Amino acid sequence: MRKEPLLEIRDLWVEVEGKEVLKGVSLTIPKGETHALFGRNGSGKTTLLMTIMGFPMYRVRHGQILFKGEDITTLPPFERARRGIGIMFQRPPTIRGVKLREMLKLCAKENGVKIEELAREFGFEAFLERDVNRGFSGGELKKSELLQLLIQDPDLVLLDEPESGVDMENIQVVGRMIRKLLQKDTHRPRTKSGLIITHTGFILQYVPADLGYVMMDGTIYCEGNPQEIFEGIQKHGYEECLQCLRRIEA
Amino acid sequence: MSEKNRSLEPRIEEFKSAKEGDIPRSVEELSPEEWERLKEVGIEPQAQREGEFIQTDARVVHCKSLPEGLELLPVTEALKKYDGLEEYWWKAVPADKDQYTKATDEDLDDGYFIRVLPGYKLVYPVQTCLYIRTPGVVQKVHNIIIVEEGAELNLITSCTTHPHVRSGFHIGVSEFYVKKNARLTFTMIHYWGEETHVRPRTGIIVEEGGTYISTYVTLHQVATVQAMPNCRLIGPGAKATFGSVVAAPQGSYLDLGARVSLEAPETRAEIISRSVSYGGESIARGHLIGKAPEIKAHLECQGLMLSDEGAIKAIPQLDAHYANVDMSHEAAVGKVAQEEIEYLMARGLSEEEATSLIVQGFLSVRIEGLPQTLQERIDRAIELAREGL
Numbered sequence: 001m002r003k004e005p006l007l008e009i010r011d012l013w014v015e016v017e018g019k020e021v022l023k024g025v026s027l028t029i030p031k032g033e034t035h036a037l038f039g040r041n042g043s044g045k046t047t048l049l050m051t052i053m054g055f056p057m058y059r060v061r062h063g064q065i066l067f068k069g070e071d072i073t074t075l076p077p078f079e080r081a082r083r084g085i086g087i088m089f090q091r092p093p094t095i096r097g098v099k100l101r102e103m104l105k106l107c108a109k110e111n112g113v114k115i116e117e118l119a120r121e122f123g124f125e126a127f128l129e130r131d132v133n134r135g136f137s138g139g140e141l142k143k144s145e146l147l148q149l150l151i152q153d154p155d156l157v158l159l160d161e162p163e164s165g166v167d168m169e170n171i172q173v174v175g176r177m178i179r180k181l182l183q184k185d186t187h188r189p190r191t192k193s194g195l196i197i198t199h200t201g202f203i204l205q206y207v208p209a210d211l212g213y214v215m216m217d218g219t220i221y222c223e224g225n226p227q228e229i230f231e232g233i234q235k236h237g238y239e240e241c242l243q244c245l246r247r248i249e250a
Numbered sequence: 251m252s253e254k255n256r257s258l259e260p261r262i263e264e265f266k267s268a269k270e271g272d273i274p275r276s277v278e279e280l281s282p283e284e285w286e287r288l289k290e291v292g293i294e295p296q297a298q299r300e301g302e303f304i305q306t307d308a309r310v311v312h313c314k315s316l317p318e319g320l321e322l323l324p325v326t327e328a329l330k331k332y333d334g335l336e337e338y339w340w341k342a343v344p345a346d347k348d349q350y351t352k353a354t355d356e357d358l359d360d361g362y363f364i365r366v367l368p369g370y371k372l373v374y375p376v377q378t379c380l381y382i383r384t385p386g387v388v389q390k391v392h393n394i395i396i397v398e399e400g401a402e403l404n405l406i407t408s409c410t411t412h413p414h415v416r417s418g419f420h421i422g423v424s425e426f427y428v429k430k431n432a433r434l435t436f437t438m439i440h441y442w443g444e445e446t447h448v449r450p451r452t453g454i455i456v457e458e459g460g461t462y463i464s465t466y467v468t469l470h471q472v473a474t475v476q477a478m479p480n481c482r483l484i485g486p487g488a489k490a491t492f493g494s495v496v497a498a499p500q501g502s503y504l505d506l507g508a509r510v511s512l513e514a515p516e517t518r519a520e521i522i523s524r525s526v527s528y529g530g531e532s533i534a535r536g537h538l539i540g541k542a543p544e545i546k547a548h549l550e551c552q553g554l555m556l557s558d559e560g561a562i563k564a565i566p567q568l569d570a571h572y573a574n575v576d577m578s579h580e581a582a583v584g585k586v587a588q589e590e591i592e593y594l595m596a597r598g599l600s601e602e603e604a605t606s607l608i609v610q611g612f613l614s615v616r617i618e619g620l621p622q623t624l625q626e627r628i629d630r631a632i633e634l635a636r637e638g639l
Contacts, residue, residue: 053596055592055596056592076595076600076601077592077595077596078595078596078597078598078599078600078601078603078604081595081596081597081598082598086596086597087596089593089596092593093587093589093590093593095590095593095594095607095608095611096611096612097610097611097612097613097614097615098607098608098610098611103594103597106594106597106598106599106603106607107597107598131611148597152597152598
């Protein structure tokens with residue numbers, strides 16, 4: 001039986017500052033699944049995530065984004081956030097004078113999530129009184145992002161290299177937070193979905209993915225078992241993908 | 251911006267005397283609507299205070315002082331009691347400084363006299379309020395604040411107009427004397443009518459080891475405010491900090507700053523200004539004068555322009571007269587960063603909500619040494635004004 005799709009992207013063409021970055025991307029993420037996105041720097045992975053979130057710099061020239069069956073292609077980011085899409089920023093900005101606690105309260109939208117409890121669970125309560133992201137280390141930034149997402153509680157989580165800049169000590173906490181976000185520890189059918197960009201593949205040890213994609217030059221070259229794809233890339237690099245027989249013909 | 255169209259030099263003759271105002275006998279006569287306004291500037295009957303003072307137009311309608319060690323009187327009474335307050339009256343601000351000080355000297359309405367006796371450290375703030383209740387009056391106030399040796403005072407002055415009064419003119423002369431090793435934090439919150447003119451004239455003298463911390467907040471439309479407190483650090487180790495939190499809505503012309511003269515070794519001064527323009531004009535001045543060796547002074551002006559109307563002008567000035575001084579300034583004016591707006595939008599805030607939160611954060615500057623209760627009051631004022639930001 002096919003699972004109900006949460007996100008559907010149909011032949012998406014996207015331009016950034018006059019340059020064509022995405023050239024016909026299609027993919028479907030069913031409810032409860034986590035997909036991983038591999039690819040070289042500059043292949044369009046981040047652009048895809050930013051376009052799903054709806055930032056105005058990423059201009060959709062053609063194609064459609066459907067979320068829960070609704071066409072959201074032209075909606076502004078906050079409308080998408082309110083419909084259940086959340087994103088973890090790779091380099092989030094500092095919001096001076098705004099305490100993390102205050103920001104979390106705004107993310108919470110009365111969903112009853114306990115800020116204090118969650119912060120304590122991940123050893124982050126000391127940061128609640130600090131300005132959002134101000135002077136945070138690499139690992140702290142990730143935790144701050146994930147805490148915001150846990151409180152926002154989105155149905156689709158977009159993660160852009162969640163492990164980058166995180167030391168070994170913190171990566172476990174980051175892993176646990178993402179597991180919680182994507183309900184990886186639950187036995188009931190999962191309702192949360194994720195799309196994860198990863199370079200190192202490291203995060204997949206903590207958060208198993210159901211499907212992997214390789215992105216090259218603005219298109220999706222192949223999809224398949226994420227672990228196999230990742231091992232292939234580790235062994236042969238992305239060159240191999242160019243000759244790969246599993247390549248999806250655009 | 252209509253500098254040319256606006257009367258930047260309000261004429262005293264065009265206003266009625268505050269003595270002709272419709273002045274109640276006591277605070278009980280104020281309407282619930284007026285209390286609402288007073289609450290917005292922090293006058294809350296239940297708050298814990300060491301002393302309270304409310305002047306309506308020309309009359310002191312409420313004056314209460316609780317603890318030992320604090321003297322709080324209408325200044326007209328203090329003048330009688332202390333033989334004209336010779337040591338303090340027009341000693342930190344010259345009477346002939348300008349037409350406004352002259353007018354106050356000639357025809358005083360009233361003001362407050364506060365003195366904290368040596369060694370007394372008051373825990374809760376003293377709250378004063380200067381209130382214009384009658385439209386079209388000029389209120390001329392002269393305040394004297396003395397913090398004796400080793401004493402401490404937190405003073406909050408809230409100034410406002412009746413919710414239906416648009417035009418008025420407030421002249422407020424304030425002379426502060428911070429004695430040896432004393433400490434004074436002064437927080438002034440303004441919420442005037444849209445067509446009100448305001449001319450504070452402030453002088454501060456800080457003696458050896460004394461500390462003066464001033465915070466000024468104005469977030470609502472007001473015709474013009476022009477103020478440049480003059481602070482002299484005359485004893486070694488004296489310190490002064492001036493913070494201002496300013497929003498300039500359309501129709502406001504705000505010319506604000508501070509001048510600190512560091513006249514003894516090892517004195518310290520800091521001026522921090524945050525202003526946001528959404529159509530009005532804000533001039534942020536700062537003038538630091540190093541008249542002694544081994545002094546340290548810093549000036550910081552930051553501005554956010556929220557529209558293409560209005561203006562922000564940062565005008566810093568540093569004067570050094572000795573080699574061994576450490577004086578610096580930084581100034582930056584810009585718009586709200588798109589990146590920050592988008593970040594907050596991705597968390598579910600609309601563009602307007604995101605902008606107002608960023609502006610609120612920008613304005614909530616932390617003044618070092620400011621007591622928590624005063625910081626909370628300022629944060630609360632910013633929060634209340636946020637909808638308009």
